[in-house]
Amino acid sequence: MPDVQADVAHEGWAESPATALLVLADGTILEGTGFGATGRAVGEVCFNTAMTGYEEILTDPSYAGQIITFTFPHIGNVGTNDDDVETVDMASRAGIRGVILHAPITAPANYRSKTHLDAWLKARGIIGLGGIDTRALTAMIRDKGMPNAIIAHTPDGQFDREALLAEARAWPGMVGMDLVPDVSTPQRFDWDETTWSLTDGYGRQAAPRYHVVAVDYGVKRNILRLLADAGCAVTVVPATSTAKSILALKPDGVFLSNGPGDPDAVGRYAVPMIQDIIASKVPTFGICLGHQMLALALGAKTMKMHQGHHGANHPVKDKDTGKVEIVSMNHGFAVDPASLPANVRETHVSLFDGSNCGLALTDAPAFSVQHHPEASPGPRDSHYLFRQFVGMMDSVAKSTDPSAQKQV
Numbered sequence: 465m466p467d468v469q470a471d472v473a474h475e476g477w478a479e480s481p482a483t484a485l486l487v488l489a490d491g492t493i494l495e496g497t498g499f500g501a502t503g504r505a506v507g508e509v510c511f512n513t514a515m516t517g518y519e520e521i522l523t524d525p526s527y528a529g530q531i532i533t534f535t536f537p538h539i540g541n542v543g544t545n546d547d548d549v550e551t552v553d554m555a556s557r558a559g560i561r562g563v564i565l566h567a568p569i570t571a572p573a574n575y576r577s578k579t580h581l582d583a584w585l586k587a588r589g590i591i592g593l594g595g596i597d598t599r600a601l602t603a604m605i606r607d608k609g610m611p612n613a614i615i616a617h618t619p620d621g622q623f624d625r626e627a628l629l630a631e632a633r634a635w636p637g638m639v640g641m642d643l644v645p646d647v648s649t650p651q652r653f654d655w656d657e658t659t660w661s662l663t664d665g666y667g668r669q670a671a672p673r674y675h676v677v678a679v680d681y682g683v684k685r686n687i688l689r690l691l692a693d694a695g696c697a698v699t700v701v702p703a704t705s706t707a708k709s710i711l712a713l714k715p716d717g718v719f720l721s722n723g724p725g726d727p728d729a730v731g732r733y734a735v736p737m738i739q740d741i742i743a744s745k746v747p748t749f750g751i752c753l754g755h756q757m758l759a760l761a762l763g764a765k766t767m768k769m770h771q772g773h774h775g776a777n778h779p780v781k782d783k784d785t786g787k788v789e790i791v792s793m794n795h796g797f798a799v800d801p802a803s804l805p806a807n808v809r810e811t812h813v814s815l816f817d818g819s820n821c822g823l824a825l826t827d828a829p830a831f832s833v834q835h836h837p838e839a840s841p842g843p844r845d846s847h848y849l850f851r852q853f854v855g856m857m858d859s860v861a862k863s864t865d866p867s868a869q870k871q872v
């Protein structure tokens with residue numbers, strides 16, 4: 465095995481003195497070379513194993529409050545562009561706190577690239593730390609769990625290490641943390657399919673057949689695209705919306721989005737709304753944080769995971785069909801399957817650790833998944849879930865008016 469420190473030196477990345485640090489709450493200090501924005505930020509460190517899609521990952525609002533260490537080496541190789549941004553409004557509402565790399569940013573070599581990753585990170589205020597033995601850091605997270613830490617970057621290499629450590633230790637951590645206000649839309653808007661241009665040929669229905677209200681806990685752009693592709697006109701509403709205000713929009717379906725932080729904390733205001741939506745029998749679909757909060761609304765419990773699931777190649781089994789899907793994952797909390805009530809079926813499980821990855825109600829049209837069927841990045845094996853949601857709306861429309869040919 466090559467010597468990691470020697471590799472770093474060979475790549476000309478390590479700087480002396482260090483211009484960036486990662487100070488873990490346990491007192492461990494990792495030194496390296498700063499890139500991206502300068503400054504400091506506290507967060508939880510997690511590793512992501514995806515081999516593509518760093519821009520989508522860096523703009524996924526669910527990463528608010530987290531610092532990502534990538535296990536894949538060629539970060540930067542396709543540069544950055546506007547199409548791959550996952551925040552809905554293109555602004556830096558994503559909330560990721562920092563990024564850690566082993567090798568220097570790879571120069572962009574892709575026709576879609578507009579901006580070098582380093583300049584893009586600077587513009588978005590995301591701090592970078594390079595030259596780190598990310599293999600060792602990943603193994604440490606796997607063994608000890610996701611640590612709280614502070615990432616700091618100063619070009620002159622002057623750090624008050626004691627003060628940084630104190631700040632990392634003072635950060636309360638993810639449990640009990642509601643980061644949704646940082647990333648949810650402040651006001652309602654209609655998702656406009658014409659505001660994006662995607663070059664990889666997703667099919668789109670000519671006219672939307674159903675109206676879906678998407679509750680935004682930090683929704684990813686590709687979820688809205690795929691809802692639209694499946695035939696839905698989508699209205700995005702703030703996370704604190706009440707069931708009354710949502711039902712006043714006369715939705716055919718309600719979507720509960722992904723998002724950052726602890727589902728228990730967000731659930732304080734989301735759970736009563738979700739319970740009323742379920743009681744109204746409007747078809748409901750949740751992804752990731754939306755899945756966790758649907759579970760909470762049904763009386764189940766969520767728990768913090770040890771290292772979490774962050775990658776684009778996780779095997780998940782559909783318990784109904786026995787089929788295995790390779791999926792995109794990004795979560796640090798999980799639903800406790802033992803806590804699911806009698807009217808809820810577990811529909812999907814992770815083949816990595818057996819953790820819960822999906823549920824469906826037996827007495828209401830509602831289901832949800834822990835993984836990310838919208839991928840971005842990742843495989844498209846689970847795209848069928850968007851069609852399943854539309855199928856649910858078809859069934860409800862037929863049962864209320866069999867002759868109805870709905871058009872929004």
Ligand SMILES: NC(=O)CC[C@H](N)C(=O)O
Pocket residue numbers: 526721722723724725726727751752753754794795796797798
């Ligand atoms: N992608 C998500 O929605 C993440 C959900 C939640 N914040 C978790 O970490 O588990």
